[in-house]
Amino acid sequence: MSRTLTQTEARDLIAANKLGHLGCIAESRPYVVPINYIFEDGQIYSHSLPGLKIEAMRTEPHVCLQVERIEDNFNWRSVVAYGAFEEIRVPSERNDVLGKLLAQFPLLTPVESLMAEDGNAPNSVVFRIVVDRITGVAEECWRE
């Protein structure tokens, strides 16, 4: 009763959402953390203050982002985008991406918002996930 999503359906779900679950390897073990992201030109962009997930992705850049739309137990879609973590360090590109992230997520975290008010976010690590594979599954049922 479940079916595989088409690549278009899977990409549409990633594009429609802003919150996903990042899967990575931290200290040799699977680690999952919710992140806000934007999806542009087939890549996933996000940023984070330094911490466990940044250290994890620097050590093991193979990561995934899972994105879902759950209506109920009978109607849901879940997509996993697999890719490689890549830090964006070139200042012009970093500012461009950070600007788009701040436009989408004006709140961010309080710490980051304060930094943004100062005109920059000096400690934030801006990164992309270079997506190489997307898989998705749907459960779709009619209930009386």
Place this chain on the structure above:
Amino acid sequence: MSRTLTQTEARDLIAANKLGHLGCIAESRPYVVPINYIFEDGQIYSHSLPGLKIEAMRTEPHVCLQVERIEDNFNWRSVVAYGAFEEIRVPSERNDVLGKLLAQFPLLTPVESLMAEDGNAPNSVVFRIVVDRITGVAEECWRE
């Protein structure tokens, strides 16, 4: 502005939720999938039809379950329970756990519900995550 949750706060969040995100290693890469679960005696119990996540956990039993409560970007909690996948094969124990899961999640998936109506769920893999470590973080702010 974020803080570490106490073990009690972290466990309370896991106990209060029913939906979490399982992180595991599938085909050598991080994989994330939403699952329903119950939390009992400090362990996480769930079940699934055979598929990618079951194969993944049989191959690499170190997994995590991430559970969250997100009110907004300024107020959220996220917990990660690390542990080891363990299949429950003893029929009496399996039936006991499956009964508790069916009581909590009467719908499950349609396939499983049909099986459940037949008095059993022959293909379902019933498992626990033997939890060895729980970490949690909270962001808590007041907004005007």
